[in-house]
Amino acid sequence: MSHLTPTPPSYDTFTPTPYATPYENPGPTPDDRAAPAGAAPLFLIVDYNLSRIDEVRHLAERARARHGARVVLIRAEPGDTDRAVADEVIDLDPLRPDFAVMGEKLLTARRDRIRAGIVFSDNAVHSGADLLHRLGVPVDAPHLAEGAFSKYHYRLAESxxxxxxxxxxxxxxAFTRIASLDQLRRFAAEHPAGFVVKPSAEGNNRGVVAVRPGDDLTAAFAEVLPYLDGGVICEELIPHAREFSFDGLGDLEFLTEKVSATGRYPVEIAQVLPAALAPHEEATLKRAGRLANLLVGQCHGPFHNEIKLSDDGREAAVVEPNRRPAGMRIWALARWVYGIDLHHLWVDTAFGGTALPDRLTPGCEAATVMLGVSHDVSFSPADVPPGADPFADAVAATAAHLGLGEGELTVTEFSWLAPGRRELHAVARDNADFAAQGCVVLRSPRTGIRPVVHALREAWTHALDRVLAVPAPARKAR
Structure with a gap:
């Protein structure tokens, strides 16, 4: 594959453009002529997390433009946004025990028109794969997919x-399922060096608590009580400090570096691409990532396996596997760094016949950075004065601090994580504790992307505090 050097999109702080194409879209081919609605092939998208609606839109547009398909979206309690993105929406909860059976009944009359389908959420990774299999749509092994949803089932497969x-x-x-404080205490006694207690099936680092010697076990158990009905597990603390993810689609793979907070709440604060690794470290991580894919049945579809690496680079441990695209805009970062649109490739491979590139060559560095607050606060994006741009201010301050020249550090995306008012903690307990996230691209020999991440997070809190300190009358005057 020849390398493509992307051109950054226009940037608007309050109206992000998360999927501005980094290279020209060739548009529909002659075979892409739209078929009548009653004859067009159907493309199924089974569930998604609400924060990823832009990705669903991107996938749907590809299915229509490239393959002339009508898009059927299946999810629980669909809303107007879902109906605007898809040509048809089916209200069905992927966590229902009879999801696959009910979905098959609803779609049986049109199964001869269903050409392709994808599963786009952790909640649906098992039931959604089962549905596609029942409908005769190519999909990775449904019976192994439970390991990509339940952390407990994955550890069982590992054992x-x-x-x-x-x-x-x-x-x-080592791991065990717990349902009481006494069980947690027994596991703590067996693992005095520390352990992690977390929900069996939950994303975005929610409910994950690292317990170290001397910590209050009662307090740790109290933090996972809300997840007890869905299952809670204790795991031996993985002693490796560095964390990466093994990302890709089918046989196409790349490694992303994860930057996590230290302390009681090991939440993700950034994702960096490409990962900086020695050849033997890369080999260790890829070996572990492929083995995780083997255990959860991934073959042709997407994957995002979180993996820790020892200091000497010779041992790895899988934190958790995922049979879906990575979060934290990692696939978007790949577009900037490698000049490749993985969402388009996912749709195309689902329809069959698309060859994946066998090599990815980075043309720059990029990162998604989680942006928090300097102190515990009730915050809403509406608190930011009209016209203020704290992220642009923070990026400019970071560039100046690191001695970067014009255009060497650029913004590709920015978004507030939620539109409403929330209580945010200065020490984030999970990813919902951040105010916003932003993506930047670095093209400079002067420094690397990792110093940029840390400098940018600090500059952001100062920039946000400055704009929030503007008196109300002055805000109205702007």
Whole structure:
């Protein structure tokens, strides 16, 4: 594959353009002529997380433009946004025990028109794959997909293959399912160096608590009580400090570096692409990532496996596997860094016959950075005065601090994480504790993207505090 150097899109702080195409879209081919609604092929999208609606829109547009398909979206309690994105919406909860059976009944009359389908949420990774399989749509193994939804089931799968995994340099942490404080205390006694307690199936680092020697076990258990009905597990603390993700689609793969907070709440604060690794470290991570894919049945679809790496780079441990595209805009970062649109490739491979590139060459560095607050506060994006742009201010301050020249550090995306008012903690407990997230691209020999991440997060809190300190009359005058 020849490398493409993307051109940054126009940037608007309050109206982000998260999927501005970094290279010219060739448009529909002669075979893309739209068919009548009653004869057009159908493309199924099974569920998604609300924060990823822009990605669903991007996928739907590709299915229509490239493959002449009508898009059917299946999710629980669909709203107007869903109806605006899809040609048809089916109200069905992927967590229903009979989801696949009901979905098959609803779509049986049109199954001869269903040409392709994808599963786009953790909640649907098992039931959605089962539905597509029942409808005769190519999909990765449904019966192994439970390991990509339940952290408990994944650890069970690991335990069955533990001897093989350890021989390949993959640590398999001890684990147990708990339902009481006494069970947590027993696990703590067996693992005095520390452990993690977390929900069996929950995303965005919600409910994950690292418990270290001397910590209050009662307080730790109280934090996971809301997740007890869905299952809670304790895991031996993985001793490796560095964390990465093994990302990709089918056989196409790349490694992303995760930057996490230290302390009680190990939340993600940034994702960096490409990861800075020695050849033997890259080999260790890819080996662990491929083995995780094997355990959860991934073959042709997307994956995002979170993996920790030892200091010497010889041992890895899988934090959790995912049979879906990465969050934190990692696929968007890949567009800037590698000049490749993984969402388009996902749709095209679902329809069959598309060859994936065998090599990715980075043309720059990029990062998604989580942006918090300097102190515990009740915050709404409406608190920011009209016309103020704290993210642009923070990026400019970061560039000046690191001695970067004009155009060496550019903004590609910015978005507030929620439109309403929320109580935010200065020490984020999960990703919902951040005010916003932004993506930047670095093209400079002067520094690397990692110093940019830390400088930008600090500059952001100062910039946000400055605009929030503007008196109300002055805000109205702007």
């Amino acid at each position: 069955l293959a533990s001897e093989l995994l350890r021989a390949q340099g993959v640590m398999t942490p």
